[in-house]
């Protein structure tokens with residue numbers, strides 16, 4: 103797939119421009135970068151050095167190749183884990199995480215990544231939240247199996263404040279970004295069916311995910327949170 107999670111170049115570009123209007127960006131860290139959908143946009147828009155990290159070698163290789171092909175030599179893609187930060191040196195003006203923080207947990211990401219930010223550094227996270235009071239059991243069961251912890255946008259904002267960040271901007275990822283993501287997924291499923299068989303467990307699971315979005319997608323979405331490190335010791339309530 104072109105992207106490994108819902109999002110779009112336009113959404114990334116708009117936010118990158120917003121952060122650039124707030125402070126000069128010299129170093130950016132993209133956590134769980136996948137094939138680099140966001141890292142490539144960030145490098146094009148900002149001219150900053152972009153360190154992109156993922157624990158899946160084929161994604162890291164794909165990003166490095168795309169960066170070389172485009173002449174974006176300010177991108178460095180490395181293999182690593184979002185919660186084992188020994189390979190990462192120095193601090194960053196911006197840490198970016200599209201759809202990846204949930205893997206180690208939103209609050210854990212806020213705590214672990216805070217020391218990697220400059221004193222006034224920014225953090226962007228997109229993370230799944232419940233949008234309505236009602237959440238269909240089918241959607242809850244499927245998404246919880248995938249490791250999603252359901253809360254709402256207000257919970258996310260309160261957690262950020264408690265962990266030493268101030269909120270700069272928040273919005274819900276546009277529905278079109280989700281529709282484009284699942285259109286790509288559907289095409290890839292069709293492409294793979296003759297090769298691996300229609301009953302391959304991975305294809306069944308992905309088709310189920312698409313169905314859940316089509317039926318219940320209005321009940322959940324990605325909270326997009328741009329925040330800035332606030333004063334005080336790392337991880338201490340402000």
Ligand SMILES: C[S@@+](CC[C@H](N)C(=O)[O-])C[C@H]1O[C@@H](n2cnc3c(N)ncnc32)[C@H](O)[C@@H]1O
Pocket residue numbers: 105106107108109133134135136137138139140155156157158161182183184185199200201202205
């Ligand atoms: C939902 S995808 C999002 C990818 C990318 N940010 C995007 O929007 O296209 C999550 C990514 O996190 C990576 N990942 C999973 N566990 C990880 C870990 N512990 N450390 C680093 N990356 C991880 C996966 O390989 C995958 O590329």
